[in-house]
Amino acid sequence: MRKGWNGPARLLDGAGIAATIKDELAERVRVLTERGYTPGLGTILVGTDPGSVAYVAGKHRDCAEVGIASIRVDLDADATQEQIDAAIDQLNADPACTGYIVQLPLPRGIDQNTVLERIDPDKDADGLHPMNLGRAVLRVSEPIESPLPCTPRACIELMQRHGIDLEGADVTVVGRGTTVGRSIGLLLGRKDINATVTSCHTRTRDLAAACRGADVIIAASGQAGLITADMVKPGAVVLDVGVSRITDPSTGKTRLAGDVADGVDEVAGWLSPNPAGVGPMTRALLLVNVVEAAERRAGIR
Ligand SMILES: Nc1nc(=O)c2c([nH]1)NC[C@@H]1CN(c3ccc(C(=O)N[C@@H](CCC(=O)O)C(=O)O)cc3)C=[N+]21
Numbered sequence: 001m002r003k004g005w006n007g008p009a010r011l012l013d014g015a016g017i018a019a020t021i022k023d024e025l026a027e028r029v030r031v032l033t034e035r036g037y038t039p040g041l042g043t044i045l046v047g048t049d050p051g052s053v054a055y056v057a058g059k060h061r062d063c064a065e066v067g068i069a070s071i072r073v074d075l076d077a078d079a080t081q082e083q084i085d086a087a088i089d090q091l092n093a094d095p096a097c098t099g100y101i102v103q104l105p106l107p108r109g110i111d112q113n114t115v116l117e118r119i120d121p122d123k124d125a126d127g128l129h130p131m132n133l134g135r136a137v138l139r140v141s142e143p144i145e146s147p148l149p150c151t152p153r154a155c156i157e158l159m160q161r162h163g164i165d166l167e168g169a170d171v172t173v174v175g176r177g178t179t180v181g182r183s184i185g186l187l188l189g190r191k192d193i194n195a196t197v198t199s200c201h202t203r204t205r206d207l208a209a210a211c212r213g214a215d216v217i218i219a220a221s222g223q224a225g226l227i228t229a230d231m232v233k234p235g236a237v238v239l240d241v242g243v244s245r246i247t248d249p250s251t252g253k254t255r256l257a258g259d260v261a262d263g264v265d266e267v268a269g270w271l272s273p274n275p276a277g278v279g280p281m282t283r284a285l286l287l288v289n290v291v292e293a294a295e296r297r298a299g300i301r
Pocket residue numbers: 054055058101102103104105126150151179243256274275276277278279280282283
């Protein structure tokens with residue numbers, strides 16, 4: 001938060017920091033490759049959801065930029081649970097694959113939890129396997145030598161690299177989805193971060209009050225424009241994590257919209273743009289998870 005703040009917000013430059021992180025990773029990848037441990041990222045994509053197709057393509061482009069090998073498994077939208085299981089078993093067994101993700105959401109009829117639990121926890125590049133989430137719950141004061149969820153890591157890294165102090169800060173998290181809302185509190189409450197976390201969702205009685213009291217708002221509900229200027233304490237840090245695809249009723253065209261409404265930039269002290277904020281950072285932290293997994297395998301962490 002910024003004292004005596006009187007807008008407009010400074011931008012949390014996710015695209016810029018992501019580029020810096022990728023530069024740092026390229027050097028670590030070079031060392032790994034020299035030792036015969038080139039990291040490899042796998043993706044399993046089921047179906048042709050345009051958002052998912054675009055994200056997966058972005059992840060493979062990022063890999064190429066830093067020298068990480070990439071392995072792509074694309075399945076039809078009507079793939080069976082058995083076919084998805086077989087793709088997971090294949091990547092679990094593939095020595096060239098250091099870590100991989102199964103792009104979410106999965107088509108209707110496929111059980112997400114069964115899929116996530118089948119991933120080898122050491123290769124869980126998303127940090128969403130119950131073993132890895134469980135480690136994050138249990139190890140609050142020691143370093144965690146296993147993958148952590150990418151978007152929560154991305155949010156924290158984005159703030160830390162802009163010098164934002166989270167020690168004792170009041171952080172309100174809006175949304176309780178698997179990839180962000182449910183797990184980010186595990187990281188924010190760690191003894192090396194020490195934030196105080198309030199977790200809100202669609203049944204919260206007074207969301208505006210919970211937001212107004214916060215030094216930091218993490219908006220990850222997936223409801224376009226949910227967080228409005230009147231809900232933000234002047235000078236607060238606002239991270240716009242949500243991604244919704246909305247259709248303009250007059251033109252019929254779709255566009256991407258975040259959780260944060262226009263006008264918040266006039267009140268907040270810091271704001272992550274969307275696009276170019278948390279999205280590119282999430283992709284960068286995915287690569288960090290893969291490089292860290294490769295370093296563990298190579299015995300250099
Ligand atoms: N297993 C799994 N892991 C994920 O991490 C995961 C997932 N499933 N399913 C969907 C969400 C969404 N997500 C995004 C990643 C990058 C951008 C991103 O880089 N966006 C660009 C813009 C991209 C555009 O314009 O389409 C930006 O913000 O600048 C956005 C969204 C990862 N997710």
